[in-house]
Amino acid sequence: MDQSFLLMLSNLLHLHNSLDPTTSLLSDTLSSTTTVAGASVGTSSASPTSLLTSSSAAPLLFFTIASVLSYIASSKPSSSSSAANTSTPPPSSSSNAVAASDYSVSAFRALSTEHIWSLEAPLRDAQWRSLYGLSYPVFTTVVDKLKPLITPSNLSLPCDYAVAMVLSRLAHGFSAKTLATRYSLEPYLISKITNMVTRLLATRLYPEFIKIPVSRRRLIETTQAFEELTSLPNMCGAIDGSPIKLHKLQRDQKLAGSYKCRYGFPSVLLQVVADHKKIFWDVCVKAPGGTEDANHFRDSLLYNRFTSGDIVWEKVFNVRGHHVRPYIVGDWCYPMMSFLLTPFSPNGMGTPAQNLFDGMLMKGRSVVVEAIGLLKGRWKILQDLNIGLNHAPQTIVACCVLHNLCQIAREPEPELWKEPDESGPPPRLLDSEKSFYYFGENLRQALAEDLHQRLSSR
Numbered sequence: 001m002d003q004s005f006l007l008m009l010s011n012l013l014h015l016h017n018s019l020d021p022t023t024s025l026l027s028d029t030l031s032s033t034t035t036v037a038g039a040s041v042g043t044s045s046a047s048p049t050s051l052l053t054s055s056s057a058a059p060l061l062f063f064t065i066a067s068v069l070s071y072i073a074s075s076k077p078s079s080s081s082s083a084a085n086t087s088t089p090p091p092s093s094s095s096n097a098v099a100a101s102d103y104s105v106s107a108f109r110a111l112s113t114e115h116i117w118s119l120e121a122p123l124r125d126a127q128w129r130s131l132y133g134l135s136y137p138v139f140t141t142v143v144d145k146l147k148p149l150i151t152p153s154n155l156s157l158p159c160d161y162a163v164a165m166v167l168s169r170l171a172h173g174f175s176a177k178t179l180a181t182r183y184s185l186e187p188y189l190i191s192k193i194t195n196m197v198t199r200l201l202a203t204r205l206y207p208e209f210i211k212i213p214v215s216r217r218r219l220i221e222t223t224q225a226f227e228e229l230t231s232l233p234n235m236c237g238a239i240d241g242s243p244i245k246l247h248k249l250q251r252d253q254k255l256a257g258s259y260k261c262r263y264g265f266p267s268v269l270l271q272v273v274a275d276h277k278k279i280f281w282d283v284c285v286k287a288p289g290g291t292e293d294a295n296h297f298r299d300s301l302l303y304n305r306f307t308s309g310d311i312v313w314e315k316v317f318n319v320r321g322h323h324v325r326p327y328i329v330g331d332w333c334y335p336m337m338s339f340l341l342t343p344f345s346p347n348g349m350g351t352p353a354q355n356l357f358d359g360m361l362m363k364g365r366s367v368v369v370e371a372i373g374l375l376k377g378r379w380k381i382l383q384d385l386n387i388g389l390n391h392a393p394q395t396i397v398a399c400c401v402l403h404n405l406c407q408i409a410r411e412p413e414p415e416l417w418k419e420p421d422e423s424g425p426p427p428r429l430l431d432s433e434k435s436f437y438y439f440g441e442n443l444r445q446a447l448a449e450d451l452h453q454r455l456s457s458r
Contacts, residue, residue: 103183108161112136129412132164133171133378134402138409139164142402145208149200155193165190166197170399173380175247195391201398209404212281212302212311213237219315223326225276229367230360231451233317236326237275237282238368239334241293242376242419243267244285244396247386261289263420268385268392269296270372272400273328278371279407283400285393293333294427297340306339307436320446327443329361332426335433338440342426344448356455357448373416375403383417 116124116136125135132139147159155162169179169190176190183190213219213236226235243261246268259266267289273282284300297303305311317324327339332346343361344354376382379399387395429437 103165105158105161108164112160112164131171132167134167134406134411135409138405138411139167141409142167142405145205146197146200149204150196153196155196156189157193162193163197166194167402169194170198170379170381170395170402173384173386175386191388194387194395198391198395198398201401202394205401206283206397209401209408210280210283213275214311214313216314219313219326222275223315226364229276230364231455232357232360232364232447233319234315234324234326235329235364236313237273237328238365239271239273239297239328239330239340240365240368240372241269241271241296241333242372243289244270244382244392245384246289246389246392247384249389258290259288262422262424265289268389268396269293270396270400271296271300272368272372272375273302274368274371276367277407278367278374279404280371280400283397285396292424292427293330294335297334298430306337307432319443319450322443322446324443324447329364331362331365331422333422333424335427335429335437336440336444337433337436338443339436341440341444341447344444346426353448353452356452357444360451370416371403373418374407374413375399376417377414378403378406 116128119127125137128134128136128139134142143160143163146163150159150162157165165179165183168174169176174182176187176194179185179190180187213222219236222236223234227233243263243265244267246259246266249256249259249266256266259268261267261269268285269287269289269291271282271284271293272280274280282300282302284296284302286299287296313326315326325339327341329341332342334340334342336342341361343358344350345358348355348358350358379402381387382396382399385392385395
């Protein structure tokens, strides 16, 4: 029994005996003599009935007060217990942060499995895009495709949580250190998970979502769409390069010089070919930012496939006696080839037919410029890549795969990332390219004259 209650009860007994010395409530248990006001008085037994029927008000008053005190005493342990719990030192700050963080596994679980389904689809997907750069259905598609590949790695985090964490980094450009603080994880673990997920996207999912349009159905769809845009037949894609800025580079002057791009910052070079839907059907990241677009193209697998005849285009047009197979278009930084047509003049100094052709060709090329703008606008990490140089290429390719997923799913397009206009001299012609150049030059002239005649007669 509580010590303070015993003390109150003892004082109350003294008060009772002073008011009514004829009875003693503790006689049953004490069987001894109680001293009141300095006199010895013999104790007698008092039943509960005698207490209630006593002529004195003191027993009844005592009984009432004792009952109240007994009730208070019986409820005191629970209150003291809660007080003890309140006074218990809180858990460590790190565990507290994990429990309270909006980015904890439990919070993610609540958002993805409970709260997410209580929202209307547009609101749900808008919230998901703000966090991870894509809608919830597209996110689940990515997780479903990566889960069988991630599970064997014995990752210490749930697969969907790890993918969400990497997507948030790609979408917002967070560094590993920033995410480590936000997710209450070690920076090395953030980097490890980022490298694993981006590697799987860039290698295992690449063949599924980045494909050359060789099938007849897709080729016809692509060339017809480009013809509606440009009035040029059999155009199947547009090529361009873009420097991906590196957040920092090793302090090596020789290395820094090769990675410094035409805009003055260290970078690696991205080369993409896009179709009319701004979907990439070829991606290459093999060169430092200081490399010319033409040289990067010549070093790519796509160039080797074109020049070796590995890509078989079944659709062929005849224009003024020339067989026009599907071709891609690029600006004057690329070599003129039979499979890659470039403008006659970068400054509009050609004939009317040539200038008209150049305008239409650049209209077709605009899709790849917009595609790169969408890529960098949607995955902001590509605006200032805070990844180690060894893992930069796979991170860039992974973002291209995710870009295609978003375009295929018709995700809302973000604000375009705008790059400065390109400038530079046309590339020199290699001896091995002369036959491709002459055939391409004749083909380009035939297309320009045919285009001018068709549009002039309307």
